[in-house]
Amino acid sequence: MNNYIGPSEIIKKKKDFLYPCTHHFYKNPPQIVKGDMQYLFDSTGKKYLDFFAGVSVMNCGHCNPVILEAAITQMKTLQHTTTIYLTQSIVNLAERLAEVLPGNIKHSFFCCTGSEANEGALLLARLHTGKNKFIALENGLHGRTYLTMSATAIPMWRADPNLDSSIIFVPNAYSKNKDLNEAALDSLKAIKKAIKINGAEKIAALIAEPIQGNGGMITPPKWYFKKLKQLLNEHNILLIIDEVQTGFGRTGNMFAIEHYDTIPDIITVAKALGNGMPIAAFCTNDNISASFTKASASTLGGNPVSSETGIAVLDYIKDNNLCKKAKILGTKLKEGLINLKNKYPLIKDIRGIGLMLGAELIxxxxxxxxxETDFILENLKDRGILLGKNGLDRNVLAFQPPLVINENDITFLLTELDSVLNIIYKKLTKY
Structure with missing residues (x-):
C-alpha cells in the first residue's frame, strides 16, 4: 500500500502552495515515484524509459546503487560542517576534478547549482581582469541569479524586467538561413565588432555553452572555439565555458569543449557531477584563481555528502567507460534520427554530439x-518514453538520456518515435 496522492492532487497543491512559474510537461502528466538507472516509474506502476535524465543530470542513472552507497555511507558519519572547518572529501574531489578538467585548470570553488557556478565564474573574471562587461551568445542559458539571468538570451528565462546592462549579446554560431560554417564566421565577426565598439579594456570575459542545450542543441563547427579563443586572447578577454549541461561524459568526452581542442580560462560544472545531489563548481588555473583573495564561502557547497557523491560519479564514469559508451550509442542514435529526418520532412535538422542530440521540427x-513537438512528447510518454524539448520556440526534441542506456533502449525510442511521426504525417497528408 502507498500514499501516492496522484497527478491531479499534486497539480492542485502546486497551484495552492507553489508559484505559477513552476510549469510541468504534458497535458496528462504522471506522478513519478521511483527511479532505477535509465528507467522511471509512476504512481500506477507504469515504467518509462527516461530519455531526458532530469535535464542532463542523471548521467550515471537513477538511484545508481554504487553512487548511493557512497552518499549514504558518508551521510552516516559526517553530513555537514561548512568550509570554515577542515574536511577531507572536498579536497579529494577537487583533486579528482583537476585530473579530468581540460588543460591546466585545477582549482575549484564548490557551490550547489549551475546558476551559482556561473555567477561565481563571472565574478572571478571581474576580479582577475578589473573589467566589468561581458559578451554572451544569443540562445544561451546561464542561470536564474541576477547576473546569470542577465547573461541569458532566451526570453522565457529572463524573468527580471530590470536586468544588468553590462552584458553584450552577439549572434551565436547558428542561423536558419545560412549553413553552419557561414553562421559561425558571422558570429566571430559580430564578436570582433562588439569588442571594437565597446572597448576591450572594458570586457572581462565571454561566456558560452559549447553546445547550447536549452537554446536548441546549437552545435558550432569544430573550428569555432579555437578561433574564438585566439580572438579573445588578442584582446585580453577571458573565455568562460559553461559545461553545466554538457559535462561528465555526455558528449563522448568528459567535457564538450574537448571536442573543440580548446582550453577555456574558466569552466563551470554542475548537474551530472552530483547525479541528483546538489553540487556545482567554477574551476580555473593557477594564475586566475590567485585573483580571488577576498573572503568567500558556500554554506552547503562541497559538503562531505555531495563531495563523496561527486567522487563516486567520477569513479563510475571511468570504471564503466561512459564516455566511450556515449560516443558509440550517440552515433547509433544520431544515425537513426537522420534516417527519420530523411523519411519525415517535419524534421529539419539533427544536431549535437554523443548523447546530447536535438531534432528541430519545422x-x-x-x-x-x-x-507537433508537444504532440510527440505526449504520445511518447503514453508509450513509456520521457523525452525533452528546447529551443526558443520549444520545437526541438531533446535527446539527453542517462549514459547507462543500451542499444535496445535506442531501438525502442527510434521505433516509437517513427510510429508517432507517422501519425503526424498521415494527418498532414490526409487531404
Whole structure:
C-alpha cells in the first residue's frame, strides 16, 4: 500500500502552495515515484524509459546503487560542517576534478547549482581582469541569479524586467538561413565588432555553452572555439565555458569543449557531477584563481555528502567507460534520427554530439512546429518514453538520456518515435 496522492492532487497543491512559474510537461502528466538507472516509474506502476535524465543530470542513472552507497555511507558519519572547518572529501574531489578538467585548470570553488557556478565564474573574471562587461551568445542559458539571468538570451528565462546592462549579446554560431560554417564566421565577426565598439579594456570575459542545450542543441563547427579563443586572447578577454549541461561524459568526452581542442580560462560544472545531489563548481588555473583573495564561502557547497557523491560519479564514469559508451550509442542514435529526418520532412535538422542530440521540427510553411513537438512528447510518454524539448520556440526534441542506456533502449525510442511521426504525417497528408 502507498500514499501516492496522484497527478491531479499534486497539480492542485502546486497551484495552492507553489508559484505559477513552476510549469510541468504534458497535458496528462504522471506522478513519478521511483527511479532505477535509465528507467522511471509512476504512481500506477507504469515504467518509462527516461530519455531526458532530469535535464542532463542523471548521467550515471537513477538511484545508481554504487553512487548511493557512497552518499549514504558518508551521510552516516559526517553530513555537514561548512568550509570554515577542515574536511577531507572536498579536497579529494577537487583533486579528482583537476585530473579530468581540460588543460591546466585545477582549482575549484564548490557551490550547489549551475546558476551559482556561473555567477561565481563571472565574478572571478571581474576580479582577475578589473573589467566589468561581458559578451554572451544569443540562445544561451546561464542561470536564474541576477547576473546569470542577465547573461541569458532566451526570453522565457529572463524573468527580471530590470536586468544588468553590462552584458553584450552577439549572434551565436547558428542561423536558419545560412549553413553552419557561414553562421559561425558571422558570429566571430559580430564578436570582433562588439569588442571594437565597446572597448576591450572594458570586457572581462565571454561566456558560452559549447553546445547550447536549452537554446536548441546549437552545435558550432569544430573550428569555432579555437578561433574564438585566439580572438579573445588578442584582446585580453577571458573565455568562460559553461559545461553545466554538457559535462561528465555526455558528449563522448568528459567535457564538450574537448571536442573543440580548446582550453577555456574558466569552466563551470554542475548537474551530472552530483547525479541528483546538489553540487556545482567554477574551476580555473593557477594564475586566475590567485585573483580571488577576498573572503568567500558556500554554506552547503562541497559538503562531505555531495563531495563523496561527486567522487563516486567520477569513479563510475571511468570504471564503466561512459564516455566511450556515449560516443558509440550517440552515433547509433544520431544515425537513426537522420534516417527519420530523411523519411519525415517535419524534421529539419539533427544536431549535437554523443548523447546530447536535438531534432528541430519545422512546418512546411517554415514556422516552428511547436504543437507537433508537444504532440510527440505526449504520445511518447503514453508509450513509456520521457523525452525533452528546447529551443526558443520549444520545437526541438531533446535527446539527453542517462549514459547507462543500451542499444535496445535506442531501438525502442527510434521505433516509437517513427510510429508517432507517422501519425503526424498521415494527418498532414490526409487531404
Amino acid at each position: 512546418k512546411e510553411n517554415g514556422e516552428p512546429a511547436s504543437e
